Amino acid sequence: MRIGMTDQEADFIAAIQPGDALTQLHPNHEKAMRVQGIGFAIPVLIAAAVADWFAPIFPGAIFLVVLGIAMILILRLPHRRFAARGFAMSDDRLRVVRGLLFRSDTVVPFGRVQHIDVDRGPLERYYDLSTLTLHTAGSHNASVHLPGLNHDDALAMRETIRAHIKRESL
Amino acid sequence: MEGIAGETAIEEGEPRRTDPLSFIVKAAVLLPQLALPTGFAYFSVTRDMEAGGIGRLSLILLLIAALIALNLGIAWLQWRRFTYRVxxxxxxxxxxxxxxxxxxxPYERIQDVSLEQKFVARLLGLVEVRFETGAGGKDELALAYLSQEQGEALREVVRERRDEADGVATDAADTAEEATINTQEQARPLFAMGPGRLFTFGLFEFSLALVAVLAAAAQQLDFLLPFDLWDPDFWMQTFAGPGERIAGAGPVMQFVGVMLIAGTLVIAGMVTGLVRTFLRDWDFRLDRTAKGFRRRRGLFTRTDVVMxxxxxxxxxxxxxxxxxxFGWQGLKFISLAQDSGAGNHVVAPFARDAELLPIAHAAGFTPPPGDTAWKRASRAYRIITAIAEAGALIALGVAIEIALFVFEIDLFDGQEWAALIPVAIGVAAGIWQWFLWRYERHALGTTQIYVRTGWLAPALDIGRRVKLQSVEIAQGPFARRxxxxxxxxxxxxxxLAVPGIPVDRAREWRAAILDSIATSDFSELV
Known part of the structure; x- marks a missing residue:
């Protein structure tokens, strides 16, 4: 693990800083969500197939409907969710936007960050992704999660935020 | 372990593991958890021993051993993969x-470092090091376990670093403050309630819920009573004395009887309210000491809280x-959660405006000035909420009524209008939204934010803009439309939330609040 920032990371930080424009998450995040969707769909499909087998209606009625819904959820939803997500990091705050139906647009000032997590599950590790979590003292938004970052970018963002905390209080 | 040779010297930068012995402590916790499934497996096998014989038993024992080994192996790997770095x-x-x-x-955020020893850990001379931050509770960092010396050394290092980071020498100031406490202690309290005030307060604490419960219980359990609770004759005899029954005055009697029962319930509710209030708030006293606000109250269990x-x-x-x-109000402080459990402290439960003002000032807050630009929630929000709440209930009532009519079911014992109760509640909910639209307000002052909620019993929240931790704008599908x-x-x-705020105003407020927040760091606030 490295502490110093490479040029590439510095470029990344510089790129996401100015203005209000949202930065998209890493494209791998969409793939990871799709894999997650498949993992969720398989047991449901198996259950549907079993139900189909025993149900007294013409074969395939249940399974095909469930399969159709699953296909939409796997093919369409991850992309739309991915497109709905984004973040913006400025000098002293991080903005996290997410949600398709229920939109949420959260801003956490670095001066209010208590501690910072960088977490990655097996799937995220495979896709070289990380989830950056900022913990605040507030009861609402006690932890603000930003998933789908490239791992190195997440580490660079953590360093930037931590450095800001230090600078701020000196 | 080689890496931690110099026990007391906490070196910078290198990752370290927790004490190897901590693996034993974790195993000691883990094994009892495995005991139950193991025992279960064992008995289920021994029960049909005859069938399998000794070979099968040994196979099971082997499986159990493998299970334990697997768990211990995972625990060991987890220990290997857990590193911390100062x-x-x-x-x-x-x-x-x-x-x-x-x-x-970050060191700047660590408020305190505590060392904890549970039984097994203590036997092995280990400590759990906990770092307290503003985040509080489950999200805090804990190192389990370090050797005692190492834990203490780490605590020292962290405290030094933190004080360096803060740049404050706190000890001298603390003792000076302590001296002022003692002199101020005798002074007049910021707020206090005598028995007279408590009595008035108790009357308003009238427990409607209790009355309802008693009435329901009396109806359900009246067979337990040695007399007929709902029989007016009994009450007349009891109160007017035997032999004085007035014959032929049936309806009047019944009315009197009902009034007597109602009166009994009301008195029960009042007495409960009074007793509860006296027990909880006896000799209520709030002092402003140098350490903060000190609240003492209670008759049998007296509590003493410093905020x-x-x-x-x-x-x-x-x-x-x-x-x-009658012009009575209460005041609560919303305070950092880790102070004595609840983050919500009553500092004046029952007071006049003039009494609350000095308390608010002492805490650094001011009530909304007269020229505050109060704003209402958006009309669309109120209308949609009313439609959603009222619509659902009205539809339910109408559906039931239609179903009863069509299928000719006698569900309500001939009283079909009962199905219209949801409709009435729905209409009331809709009207309620109209009143809320009129009475609920919010405003953004230069340093504070004001949120007024409720209609009949309105509450007012006052927050300091700099003391907020984050700002979120949340929108559902209707909100966006x-x-x-x-x-x-x-x-x-x-x-603290402002529902139904027009989205442009929400953005404006967020920008303003974030600018206020950015002027200071958390460590300056706490």
């Missing part, structure tokens, strides 16, 4: 086998439907 600016912990997680806690003044995050003025008419939002403000120890 860095230049923060403490870092990395952990996890398949899922990796890395946490960074540091700088930890007060927001104020909440509350009132009741009746007490409001009709241009309103809920503004969630991160408040330590409580919640």
């Amino acid at each position: 860095g230049e600016a923060d403490i870092r912990v990395e952990s996890g086998l398949l899922s990796r997680s890395a946490r960074s806690v 540091p003044a700088h930890r007060v995050q927001a104020l909440r003025f509350t009132t009741g439907i009746m007490r409001r008419r 009709f241009g309103f939002a809920t503004l969630h403000l991160g408040l330590a120890g409580g919640k």
Whole structure:
């Protein structure tokens, strides 16, 4: 693990800083969500197939409907969710936007960050992704999660935020 | 372990593991958990021993051993993969086998380091080091376990680093403050309630819920009573004396009887309210000491709570439907959660405006000035809420009525109008939204934010803009279609939100609040 920032990371930080424009998450995040969707769909499909087998209606009625819904959820939803997500990091705050139906647009000032997590599950590790979590003292938004970052970018963002905390209080 | 040769010297930058012995402690916790399934497996096998014989038993024992070994193996790997590092600016912990997680806690945010010893750990001379931050509770960092010396050394290092970072020498100031406490202690309290005030307060604490419960219980359980509770004759005899029954005055008697029962219930409710209030708030006293606000109250269990003044995050003025008419209000502090459990402290439960003002000032808050630009929630938000609440209930009532009519079911014992009760509640809910639209207000002052909620018993929240932790604009599908939002403000120890705010105003407020927040760091607030 490295502490110093490479040029590439510095470029990344510089790129996401100015203005209000949202930065998209890493494209791998969409793939990871799709894999997650498949993992969720398989047991449901198996259950549907079993139900189909025993149900007294013409074969395939249940399974095909469930399969159709699953296909939409796997093919369409991850992309739309991915497109709905984004973040913006400025000098002293991080903005996290997410949600398709229920939109949420959260801003956490670095001066209010208590501690910072960088977490990655097996799937995220495979896709070289990380989830950056900022913990605040507030009861609402006690932890603000930003998933789908490239791992190195997440580490660079953590360093930037931590450095800001230090600078701020000196 | 080689890496931790110099026990007391905590070196910078290099990742370290927790004490190897901590693996034993974890195993000691783990094994009893395995005992139950193991025992279960064992008995289920021995029960049909005859069938399998000794070979099968040994196979099972082998399986159990494998299970234990697997669990211990995972625990060992987890121990191997858990490292912490005392860095230049923060403490870092990395952990996890398949899922990796890395946490960074800056020294500036560490409020205290505590060492904890549970039984097994204590036998082995180990401590659990906990780092307290503003985040509180489950999200805090803990190192389990380090050797005692190492834990203490780490605590020293962290405290030094933190004080360096803060740049404050706190000890001298603390003792000076302590001296002032003692002199101030004798002074007049900021707020106090005598028995007279408590009595009035108790009357308003009339427990309607209790009355309802008693009435319901009396109806259900009257067979237990040695007399007929609902028989007016009994009450007349009891109160007027035997032999004085007035014959032929049936309806009047019944009315009197009902009034007597109602009176009994009301008195029971009042007495309960009084007793509860006296027990809880006897000799209520709030002092402003140098350490903060000190509240003492209680008759049998007397509590003594000190709330540091700088930890007060927001104020909440509350009132009741009746007490409001007589000019009574209560005041609560919303304070950082880790102070004595609840983040919500009553500092004056029952007081006049003039008494609350000095308390608010002492905590650094001011009530909304006369020229405050109060705003209402968006009309669309109210209309949609009314439609959603009222619509659902009205539809339900109508559907039931139609179903009863069509299928000719006699569900309500001939009283079909009962199905219209949801309709009535629905209509009431819709009208309620109209009143809320009229009475609920919010405003953004130069340093404070004001949120007024409720209609009959309105509450007013006052938050300091700099003391907020985060700002979120949340919108559901309707909110986006009709241009309103809920503004969630991160408040330590409580919640503060403005529902139904027009989205443009929400953005404006967020920008203004974030600018206020950016002027200071958390460490300056706590």
